[in-house]
Amino acid sequence: MTAPAIDVRDLHVHLGASHVLRGVDLRVDPGEVVALLGANGSGKSTLVRTVVGVLEPTRGEVDLLGHRRGSDVPWDRIGYVPQRVSAAAGVPSTAAEVVASGLLHRGRLTLPRGWRRQAREALAQVGLADRADDATNRLSGGQQQRVLIARALVRSPEVLVLDEPVAGVDRPSQEAFAATMARLVDDGLTVLVVLHELGELAGLISRAVVLRHGRVVHDGAPPRPHGEHGTEGHEHIHPHTSEVPAVSGSGLGLTDTPFESEQEARP
Template identity: 65%
Template sequence: MSEAIDARGVVVELGGAPIVRSVDLAVGEGEVVALLGANGSGKSTLVRSLVGVVPLAAGSVRLLGATLGRQVPWGDVGYVPQRVSATSGVPATACEVVLSGTLHGRRLRPPRDGRERACAALAAVGLGAEADTAVRTLSGGQQQRVLIARALVRQPRLLLLDEPVAGVDVPSQQTFARALAELAAAGTTVLVVLHELGALAPLIQRAVVLRHGAVVHDGAPPRPAPDHAAAGHEHIHPHDGDVDPVHDESGVTPTVRWQP
């Protein structure tokens, strides 16, 4: 089995600080690999370095057999960035954003059937009816799905996704998991950055866990941290202490409980 991603000794420094420290990562063709780790462990930075968005301080990356650079067959690589792209000054429709995904290093103009392909990619993520809607009027979860469609429109052999289901509601997560399962079944290689396996758990064949920018686990998907997903588990987030829910300024404290 040849390697779709072959990264060796990757070091990334941002602002002089080492964010990724000598990471070796190999993903075979057709594999579905999750990249896990706590917030700030360097997952996103590693993925961004793999697609050439942030420069390598040391090490080497080969994508689909070619050294990172012009020679990579970019038309076969799909990337879904983490952040929802900021709504820029000029409006753009979902279809226009997805159409920009048909371009790559060797294609500066969209293909003739570009619009049809963009609409098909939008339909695949359940946004077929929103093709001509301005992206800025879509919800955060819908905008995230537009970015996924932008990566799918070129029918990539290698797909890199950075927290694709963060902030997406549970039914959409399941829709996305089904779409990803179809791609994986068709032989697409997937490297997906996740905070927790969630709806994608059945698909993940192997997991790589980063801690402080270094690989601490590479093998079978690990179990969540003790009690993480168990009933009664309370999520502690770093900023939760900032607001006292009882004395919330709005004065409204609705009683909510999680659905079974």
């Protein structure tokens, strides 16, 4: 029997005095595209950050690719796109340099030979091959988000975890992202993605998990859009008052945890 790509069992997480996750179970099988939905403060970002090793659980277990979360997890086979981190933050870098930083992890402290080619190929996957040498602070917000997605893709992951990847980006960038994801999913990529709305990704989602107050209240067929939320011209804007603040731009670098430091993710 094939092990699940992500297996979360009875997960509890406290952030300060807040009991954010309250016994969450979540299984994502290889090849699935699972949307994680719920209102602001429901625990979505806390869940994915715990899955990828940014936050520590209070209780419960997390297995990734058949390994208990920790040093034995093959982190180079897992890509992560955090919420609302600007690719232009910190020291100015080119798009290719930001993408290449995704090749670094605790087992590799220097860039491999051919990193420029790998970075350009990853940028081509998100439609930005022609912007590889441009400074990221000269790119639009949507283009910067696509650079961060390319950064996760550069390691050719088997599992991709994304936290609101299209929040605040323009429609062309959303469409480009959806087209990229469709190609990757066809190639067998497993995806767990936090969304407020299915939007351009609706056709790719195989299952939806809905959180409410830190508990799973739905695990099954994706919800259908209704009312004005389902209309083409509707712009859905949220305050993004998530339960954990957005991480800083230093999350793009190499840190003590697989993707970003716990200190950055906490108040």
